[in-house]
Amino acid sequence: MSLTRDSIRDGVLQRMIEESGCPIRLTTEAERHASILAMLGGRRTPPEDVWVFGYGSLIWNPAFHFAERRLGTLHGWHRRFCLWTPLGRGTPECPGLVLGLDRGGACRGVAFRVRAAEAWEELDIVWRREMVSDGYLPRWTRVRTDAGEVRAIAFTINREAARYAGKLSVPEAASVIARATGRLGTCAQYLLSTVEHLEDLGIPDRRLRALRDHVVAATEQSPAASAAGAE
Template sequence: MLTRELILNGYVKEIFAKSDGSTPLLSDEEIDASCRASLADAPPGDIWLFGYGSLIWNPTIHFAEKRIGKVAGYHRRFCLWTHLGRGCPECPGLLLGLEHGGSCGGVVFRIPAAQADHECRIVWHREMVSGSYIPRWVDVQTDDGPVRAIAFIINRDHVRYAGRLSDERVAETLANAEGPLGNCADYLINTADHLEELGILDAPLQHLRTEVQRLCAAKN
């Protein structure tokens, strides 16, 4: 599993550096500049980060508070090919991204302002190695009131953007893809399970989990 220490030690970048070169990588300077640019637009006070996938169950950052929240105008979907972390060139995997339309339930993490630069840099060096996402400030509704948070929206211009795939192809991919950071089935199941535990309804994801579990069981 990806850890805070691995990110700080440059492990994510190291994995991408071993690729065949088909995925363009951002330099450390470009990643840091993107982080600074987003933080420059932050509202006063602490920083909020919206998690909708593995950030929910493996945030790898230090935070002061977390809340259940919902973002309008975006939905969660498997739309990013990965040939490295949870896949390989011969059997690429899929990762979640935020696509336009609908709404998305997830978790928002509050990062104290004094720690924001360091903690957000960790997030950026986890999520922005290849520029496959676009960091954007979004409004998140929580039971304790709305917050303005950073969310990572899928970059539709990225070479690994998968577009809208059939449910069958997504399930088949997730049931078979595996890489140095683990397999896609666990990524899906962990996300679906944690959303369920938090009381966040995502029927398509739950249906996908059932189908992937069936496919995985059929292989054994």
Template sequence: MLNRDSIRDGIVFKMLQENQHLNNIAPRTAEERAASLNATLAQAPAGTLDGDVWVFGYGSLVWNPAFEFAEKRRGRIYGYHRAYCIWTHMGRGTPDNPGLMLALDRGGSCCGAAFRIARDKLEEELSILWAREMAMNSYVPAWVTVHTDTGPANGLTFTIDRRHERYVGCLPPDIAASHLATAEGYLGTSAEYLENTVAHLEELGIRDANLLDLHRRVTALQRKRPVDA
């Protein structure tokens, strides 16, 4: 599992570089990531960077944020929904049996985890976050309004780039489940990713109907798989 130290030490870039032949896409350099981060911060709503900054997580960030934060809350954003809409050929799958990763796609709303990063740690922690989430060009960072029990706040999140070659849109549930049940890459299985997301969302009191349906389908498919002799 990825952690703060390994990400800071460049493990994501190294893994992507070593396995570039699987994606045919070069990972972003440290300079490119820094430019992306600076451009995103320059677009922050007025006053946002005067204090602590929120990050909205909807998938693996919910159960493995891998950055230091001062507070974690349940939050909801509008204008995007959580979806398995991008293939993974490395982390949770292979070119022959690609897995699926979650992203935020247009429309609807999404409940997830809101993390507050202290202002004095913002530069280092966002650099770590960028090394993980923006190592490739599949995501677009976005400023959103995160609604929490104590009120709204401006926050950062990562939305899907629909122009990306691995974007698949809305797959039929049976097709998505078949990949999630069987795909595995160097970070583990797609099924494990789904199970962790469902479990940790439920810890926040969030029951995502689409994820729960996929989880039931994946569990049923795995039970039908033959046991190796």
């Protein structure tokens, strides 16, 4: 299964959690709308266009409409596999990992500009995807681009969340990613797609490259893992 604009808007992630029986508290519609309104200063239509910073799957599958995208650098945060996922890229018995922005360092990614008139509808799609539970915290950040600095919404890891994985080493994270698979596909494919698209954009990430090398080596040694990744 792949996430699309329509499937996200139709609540596929919420249903996935409800049907699984996993003890994950879903964000309610009222909470989601209140969170978006708070970020927009209490106005459904902001006075100017809104930027959203993508650092993982938003780069290669944004699923929301945007008017412009720019490469940019966010200081004070770094990209890391630090959020356990027992569903999308894993199972309750064999949870996977997905990316989050954790404190420290810097992160190169993509800033997407959403037109003010479309902000409410498009951000609702982003929130349905990123804020389905309590794994992330949306916050305003400053992203430096070649065309100047922009104020952008970034979804940073919630260190208070039960699913926060902390700072796993490359071998520890690779061991999880190499074997985990869920309804959205394998963790390995999530990693490989992210690395591939970052490199296509000219954004090297040494840590993710190291993870990729470990995961590729592990899957080559495990016929079962390789077969799961090919499905």
